[in-house]
Amino acid sequence: MISPETFHVVSTELVVGAFSVAGLSFTLCLLLHLGILKQPSWSPVFDHVAHFTLAFGLAATPFAILSGLSSAPGEGLNSPILVNKMFLSMTGFGFALGCLITRWRLGNNVWSTTKSTTLHSASGLAAVGSMLLTASAGGTFARGESLLDILHLPYENVLLFPMIVSATALLLGISMLVLSWKRMNALSSVH
């Protein structure tokens, strides 16, 4: 029987690896579509790689979160670093989900203008950044150090909203999802 600690290491390595490749691919997509990198034939390749790896990392993320909670010493969320890890991973999950849904429903049109290209790449890169920060917080929690320690990130401080604010934000988020989903279906060429 595999222990939660080992399973957490496996799942986080999958997440971090996949998201890292996605980050590199989104960066190249952005440079290609903005004309900074003069290799238009690479665009479809990096477009596919970016979204495939993002989807793969996204699929592994719930396993990483759940195994992380199981393998943490003590009962439940007993450290501010664990809470920040939870917030960062869920934020990254949201960015990745939005990025993948828009690519799925809007197709290649996400690359049609400079603004939409920039926004799409930025959302993908934000997902990657959130996940890498989560991994960094994990390193700080488990080993007391991380590569991103040079940034002196305040992992020990938690910005926790009152539950009423969180509930309002949750409802607002769900409403935005529903409305934008309807709008996307009106725009989408995928029927």
Added chain:
Amino acid sequence: MKSRIHTVLVLSLLLVCSAFGAAEPGGNGDSIQDMQCGGACHGDASINETSSAILSLTSPATIYVGIPTTLTLTATNLEPSSTRLIGLFLLTDMTGHSDTPQDAGWEILSDVNGGAMNYIEQKLSPGQNETSISWVIRASTLGSTTFHAAIHHGGGSSSPFFGTTAMGFEVSVEPVPENLPRLAADFTPPTLRELDTSTELNIQTQFTDSMQFEWKSEDGFITTSLVNSTGDNSWTATLPAALQPTTVQWRVILEGEGPQQTTPWFTLAAEESSWEVSENAVYLQAFALLFMTAGIVITLQTRLTPKSTPSKYDETPVVLEELALETPPSPTHATISDSTPPPLPAAGLPIGWTEAQWNTYGHDYLAGKYGGGQL
């Protein structure tokens, strides 16, 4: 050929990077670990270099079954990395697995860092090249056990260093003499306490008529505290509150019908009280962040993406392309209305035309678009 060379270079670079990332310079924390961890769990065991440290184990001459005893590891000739961090293992064989004292039927009651682990990390002071640490252990069965110690640390190079005792240290466990004053066989000393609160220790003994309680802080000064009897072979003693994370050590001197007994020093670490948070609030905020970020991304993307999206059934571009191929090239308006005057026909200006009219409308006349006729 060039691409192959590049591939080999990249793969070589990746292999070199794996060696650099093999060790954990920040340590791994105290824990229960077998020797395999010291040899390989932070990387391939084959990349380990041999530590120059000299390790030796010592214990009291007589060890009784069920009675705590101290096992001391002395490490000399240490050459740690710049982090000055070393990891020390107490083991019962060198097979690499199932080799912790617990696997051999021993119980670790206390370690020097305020836990009950067989793997201990220590940070050496600058210039310090030797150290000595102790474990308080208890045997559950009679017989002999061979103990080993191992060390794991960084060094000048990127490779981790690993070393073990030159030979095993054998201890024999003897039966307890009758009426020997001792701690109860099921007594387990606490290893942690909270800051800012005094600690009352409840101690159970056997064959004990009186008890003396001693404790010392990290400066080594020994203090005696009052002991209260709370029943037959049951005692309480109080340790003063710790104001900062630190360790104290305590022991008791037991007197009864048998010879006087002094227990090992048990280590008690003070730490800040555990951090607490409303888990419901955390989970609610986490899901709110998920839906908010996803919602914002999708909303913005749908607004910034152009509405005139061609359907996949729309073949207009293909049809236009085909039409363009079929239509012969014709002079465009731009070429016709060139500012250059058109050449005059051989018969001269058409009848009734002025030169100014020819300069303006001559191109249309020549193209047959003027006046409905061809020249």
